[in-house]
Amino acid sequence: MHTATLSTPTTTGADARGGERRSGSFATAAARRRYWVWVSCLIAGSLLLGFGLIAWANPMPLGTRGFWIIAQHRSLAVFVMALVALCQAMATVAFQTVTNNRILTPSIMGFESLYRAIQTTSVYLFGLAGLVSFTGLTAFVFQVGVMMGLACALYGWLLSGRYANLQVMLLIGVVIGGGLGSVSSFMQRLLTPSEFDVLSARMFGSVSNANPVYFPVAIPLIVIAGGVLWFTSRSLNTLSLGREAAINLGVPHRRMTIIVLIATSALIATSTALVGPLTFLGFLVATLAYQVADTYDHRYLFPVAALIGFVVLSAAYFVMNFIFYGSGVVSIIIELVGGTVFLIVIMKKGRL
Amino acid sequence: MIQLSKVLKRYSSEVSIGPVDLEIPSGGITALVGPNGAGKSTMLTMIGRLLGMDEGSITIAGYDVASTKSRDLATIVSILRQENHFITRLTVRQLVGFGRFPYSQGRLNRDDEAIISRYIDFLDLRELETRYLDELSGGQRQRAYVAMVLCQETDYVLLDEPLNNLDIAHSVTMMRHLRAAAAEFDRTIIVVLHDINFAAAYADYICAMKDGAIAEFGPPSAIMRDGVLSTLFNTDITVIPGPNGRPVAIYF
Amino acid sequence: MTGLTTAGPRAPRARSRLFDPRVLLGVLVVAALLVASLFVGVYDVLGSADGWQMFLITRVPRTIALVLAGAAMAMSGLVMQLLTQNRFVEPTTTGTTEWAGLGLLATMIAFPNPPLLVRMVGAVLFAFLGTMVFFAFLRRVTLRSSLIVPLVGIMLGAVVGSISTFVALQTNTLQSLGVWFAGSFVGAIEGQYEVLWIVALVVIAIFLVADRLTVAGLGEDIATNVGLNYHRIVMLGTGLIAIATGVVTVVVGNLPFLGLIVPNIVSMLRGDDLRSNLPWVALLGIGVVTACDILARTIIMPFEVPVSLILGIVGAAVFIGLLLRQRRRGSR
Numbered sequence: 052m053h054t055a056t057l058s059t060p061t062t063t064g065a066d067a068r069g070g071e072r073r074s075g076s077f078a079t080a081a082a083r084r085r086y087w088v089w090v091s092c093l094i095a096g097s098l099l100l101g102f103g104l105i106a107w108a109n110p111m112p113l114g115t116r117g118f119w120i121i122a123q124h125r126s127l128a129v130f131v132m133a134l135v136a137l138c139q140a141m142a143t144v145a146f147q148t149v150t151n152n153r154i155l156t157p158s159i160m161g162f163e164s165l166y167r168a169i170q171t172t173s174v175y176l177f178g179l180a181g182l183v184s185f186t187g188l189t190a191f192v193f194q195v196g197v198m199m200g201l202a203c204a205l206y207g208w209l210l211s212g213r214y215a216n217l218q219v220m221l222l223i224g225v226v227i228g229g230g231l232g233s234v235s236s237f238m239q240r241l242l243t244p245s246e247f248d249v250l251s252a253r254m255f256g257s258v259s260n261a262n263p264v265y266f267p268v269a270i271p272l273i274v275i276a277g278g279v280l281w282f283t284s285r286s287l288n289t290l291s292l293g294r295e296a297a298i299n300l301g302v303p304h305r306r307m308t309i310i311v312l313i314a315t316s317a318l319i320a321t322s323t324a325l326v327g328p329l330t331f332l333g334f335l336v337a338t339l340a341y342q343v344a345d346t347y348d349h350r351y352l353f354p355v356a357a358l359i360g361f362v363v364l365s366a367a368y369f370v371m372n373f374i375f376y377g378s379g380v381v382s383i384i385i386e387l388v389g390g391t392v393f394l395i396v397i398m399k400k401g402r403l
Numbered sequence: 404m405i406q407l408s409k410v411l412k413r414y415s416s417e418v419s420i421g422p423v424d425l426e427i428p429s430g431g432i433t434a435l436v437g438p439n440g441a442g443k444s445t446m447l448t449m450i451g452r453l454l455g456m457d458e459g460s461i462t463i464a465g466y467d468v469a470s471t472k473s474r475d476l477a478t479i480v481s482i483l484r485q486e487n488h489f490i491t492r493l494t495v496r497q498l499v500g501f502g503r504f505p506y507s508q509g510r511l512n513r514d515d516e517a518i519i520s521r522y523i524d525f526l527d528l529r530e531l532e533t534r535y536l537d538e539l540s541g542g543q544r545q546r547a548y549v550a551m552v553l554c555q556e557t558d559y560v561l562l563d564e565p566l567n568n569l570d571i572a573h574s575v576t577m578m579r580h581l582r583a584a585a586a587e588f589d590r591t592i593i594v595v596l597h598d599i600n601f602a603a604a605y606a607d608y609i610c611a612m613k614d615g616a617i618a619e620f621g622p623p624s625a626i627m628r629d630g631v632l633s634t635l636f637n638t639d640i641t642v643i644p645g646p647n648g649r650p651v652a653i654y655f
Numbered sequence: 656m657t658g659l660t661t662a663g664p665r666a667p668r669a670r671s672r673l674f675d676p677r678v679l680l681g682v683l684v685v686a687a688l689l690v691a692s693l694f695v696g697v698y699d700v701l702g703s704a705d706g707w708q709m710f711l712i713t714r715v716p717r718t719i720a721l722v723l724a725g726a727a728m729a730m731s732g733l734v735m736q737l738l739t740q741n742r743f744v745e746p747t748t749t750g751t752t753e754w755a756g757l758g759l760l761a762t763m764i765a766f767p768n769p770p771l772l773v774r775m776v777g778a779v780l781f782a783f784l785g786t787m788v789f790f791a792f793l794r795r796v797t798l799r800s801s802l803i804v805p806l807v808g809i810m811l812g813a814v815v816g817s818i819s820t821f822v823a824l825q826t827n828t829l830q831s832l833g834v835w836f837a838g839s840f841v842g843a844i845e846g847q848y849e850v851l852w853i854v855a856l857v858v859i860a861i862f863l864v865a866d867r868l869t870v871a872g873l874g875e876d877i878a879t880n881v882g883l884n885y886h887r888i889v890m891l892g893t894g895l896i897a898i899a900t901g902v903v904t905v906v907v908g909n910l911p912f913l914g915l916i917v918p919n920i921v922s923m924l925r926g927d928d929l930r931s932n933l934p935w936v937a938l939l940g941i942g943v944v945t946a947c948d949i950l951a952r953t954i955i956m957p958f959e960v961p962v963s964l965i966l967g968i969v970g971a972a973v974f975i976g977l978l979l980r981q982r983r984r985g986s987r
Contacts (some may be wrong), residue, residue, distance in 0.1 A: 072496070072516065072519075072520050072532070073511075073516055074496050074497055074499075074500035074511055074515075074516060074519060075497075076497075078492075078494045078497070078533060078535065079533060147490070148490070151490055152490070152803065153490050154807060154810070155806060155810070156810070159806075159809065159810055159813060209982075213455075214982045214983055216982045218800050218802035218803065218806070219802060219978050219979070219981065219982040221802075221806055222743075222802055222805060222806055222978055223975050223978055223979075225805075225806060225809050226971045226974050226975055226978075227971065227975070229747075229809070229911065229967065229971055230967055230968050230971035230972075232967070233837075233911065233963060233964050233966075233967025233968060233971075234964065234967075234968070236833045236836070236837055236964075237837065237960060237961060237964045239830065239833050240830065240833050240834050240837065240961075242830075244830060247829070247830045251824075251829055251830075285504075285508060285509030285510070286509075288501075288509060289501060289504055289509075291489060291490055291491050292487075292489050292501065293487070293488070293489065294453075295448075295453050295482070295484045296484075296487065296489075296501070298452065298453055298473060299451065299453070299477065299481055299482050299483070299552070299555075300477055300501060300502075300504040300505055300555070301472075301473050301474035301475070301476065301477025301478070301504065301505040302473070302474075302504075303473050303474075330813055330817065331813075331814070331817070341491075345492070346491075347489075347491035347492070347493055347497065380821070380824065380825075383817065383820065383821045383824065386817040386821075387817065387818060387821060390813075390814030390815075390817055390818065391814075393810065393811075393814055394788070394811075394814060397792045397796075397807060397811070398788075398791065398792060398795065399795070
């Protein structure tokens with residue numbers, strides 16, 4: 052009992068009757084303290100890594116014009132990492148909540164296959180020149196539009212009406228992704244090796260794929276979708292109790308589910324079109340966030356997840372850029388780590 | 404008062420529930436009993452708007468279940484289903500706190516906290532309130548769920564087999580809590596029960612369902628009769644007077 | 656959402672015999688497809704001087720390969736569905752195919768230019784390991800919905816696939832990887848396809864142990880109760896699946912969704928009676944693969960598309976159809 056009496060840092064005014072009991076987002080005061088310690092560490096780590104990525108091993112002497120040009124160029128990459136971390140983290144946590152399943156990731160729902168199919172088709176039809184010219188803002192908007200269009204069509208088709216069923220919707224999304232994958236891999240084998248080399252660079256997520264001209268569209272999209280998730284986070288808390296409990300508490304379950312899924316797909320579509328596919332980053336980040344935050348409250352989960360996402364991404368880039376000199380495979384390393392965590396998680400006993 | 408008129412749910416061309424016309428009076432405990440597959444839980448989930456009906460209408464205290472906003476309905480009726488699994492870990496107090504969501508939309512104030520404490524204490528969970536649900540026994544966990552729906556402070560409380568998986572002692576404790584909640588907080592509690600004797604002992608009204616229709620409705624004294632029960636359950640049942648003037652059904 | 660396997664359509668269950676006269680009709684139809692397969696192709700086997708030789712070197716082996724691979728993959732899908740009591744599992748929705756691919760890749764790297772047999776052993780071993788991982792997962796978790804199983808399986812496949820991709824990228828074999836994994840019967844020529852006969856043994860074995868696999872699918876307690884060694888049967892079933900998937904992946908490549916759509920279509924048409932369905936599953940598996948292969952050969956003549964492309968698209972469409980049916984029946 053004594054723990055409950057301590058857990059009141061966010062509320063003012065102590066209860067005069069003594070033995071004050073509060074509900075809070077954390078089980079105990081210790082859990083709350085641990086949370087804030089973690090957040091501080093993650094913020095410090097993010098700043099350190101972000102600064103490190105910008106300033107470390109800069110070939111020009113500090114303060115010269117060349118130094119600043121390089122730093123500016125590098126800070127762009129760091130900014131992209133922050134955007135991607137935010138997208139993947141928020142989207143995955145929200146997605147796992149509405150699907151009531153903590154081992155799914157939104158990216159498997161056809162987004163990546165669609166991205167790969169679009170990229171492959173542009174090389175297949177127009178050759179290398181086609182792929183190279185397929186980079187401007189128009190291409191970005193086109194890809195985000197197609198991915199969101201497919202997602203919304205799926206939701207509209209399978210989440211409304213009498214037979215609405217979330218799991219069927221997810222599986223159909225995955226299967227459509229599989230079908231698109233077959234088509235892409237067929238087109239890929241018809242490419243010349245040089246075309247394939249250029250294409251394969253696009254097939255893996257990399258912050259160097261991002262182009263600042265995308266920002267005028269990407270940033271507002273992320274702000275809107277992220278904002279929607281943030282402002283629905285209290286309802287998301289009830290959704291994590293499942294459909295029936297949420298309806299009982301007066302939350303319009305179906306509408307909320309569709310709103311959250313649309314916001315999720317906007318974030319994933321933006322992230323994918325920005326840097327390319329990152330299948331298991333979101334999964335890795337969300338899984339770690341649940342361990343670190345130890346709360347049901349999305350207001351606390353989202354920031355931690357986003358910070359972890361940034362730390363993971365920037366640490367991976369830092370290590371691969373400055374220690375192993377293999378920045379091309381960063382996303383694959385993250386995929387491997389995320390995949391391994393996935394294997395560990397599914398081998399734990401549980402209920403799905 | 405809960406009023407059902409011509410409520411029908413079709414599962415397939417052969418299997419359907421209803422049309423049901425029923426009036427459940429306000430106050431006290433109404434027990435829904437009947438053989439397996441009679442449609443008790445279906446009826447309850449339709450009243451609690453977790454399941455849509457195909458025809459007919461249900462009103463609770465004059466509010467139409469199909470057309471009233473879900474958020475407003477959440478302050479009139481609460482429902483607890485049999486199976487509750489959450490993907491997140493919650494403490495008892497956090498779970499019960501969710502019962503205030505219809506009023507607070509997730510922002511708990513001082514009054515909410517007082518109400519939460521009241522129902523935690525009411526269900527004897529004070530010592531356990533900072534424990535996680537997965538650390539509790541089945542009976543304790545069930546009490547926590549009930550505390551959550553009571554904390555919603557709705558006039559109507561629907562419970563789907565709350566005694567499922569509880570042993571005799573826990574079942575009795577639970578029913579006593581429900582009795583007390585109905586009396587103390589003036590709630591109308593509708594509960595699906597498996598054991599006819601629990602219904603006879605604790606309910607004010609018994610609603611007997613069979614084959615998707617209402618077979619009987621009345622006070623225990625009217626339902627607890629050899630003929631009525633034997634037809635209802637397709638088994639020879641003898642009702643004998645039990646202790647405290649409660650009838651007991653003997654079926655073995 | 657529960658009771659997926661019992662929710663299926665059921666034909667009136669007459670006492671089932673293994674051989675139904677209608678099987679003969681099915682055999683005739685499939686035989687006609689196989690004959691068509693023998694004579695479809697760019698090379699004119701009837702008109703050319705060396706036509707007969709080409710016929711023996713390419714067309715006959717290819718057609719035999721279709722029969723073996725089609726029957727084996729359809730039956731492995733059935734075995735998986737029996738063992739897991741879930742309609743939506745098969746080697747592509749449980750990651751087994753990806754594991755086999757990874758095994759193939761691993762042998763390629765461990766031994767430069769490995770003989771076919773070594774590659775096969777690698778693929779079979781990995782497929783076995785991967786399938787056991789998946790089964791272990793299924794035993795550990797309590798599932799609320801049978802649809803979660805293929806979702807997790809496909810994600811598992813994606814994990815394994817990303818490992819393969821990483822390895823391939825490091826060894827500069829990414830584009831070849833796509834070629835190996837895409838199922839195609841182009842390479843099924845004399846001197847190359849013969850190892851596929853191994854899967855004929857798998858098919859026969861499945862016929863013999865099918866009943867025991869069904870019992871094992873009901874769970875360890877029930878299987879033990881009727882006097883079966885549960886773990887041995889699960890190992891046996893997994894072994895059969897792994898051999899079929901591993902060998903077919905090495906010789907032909909990936910045949911997506913075949914094991915899923917064939918048993919489901921058969922049980923839709925005939926009910927869930929396992930014994931009398933077995934020959935139909937084998938037959939329909941051969942029929943579907945042959946039809947898809949003929950389509951793959953003719954659709955952009957004189958070129959060929961990999962049969963996995965056709966199967967991937969047709970299979971995805973059928974799979975989605977099955978899911979929609981399930982949704983109509985199983986939703987609340």
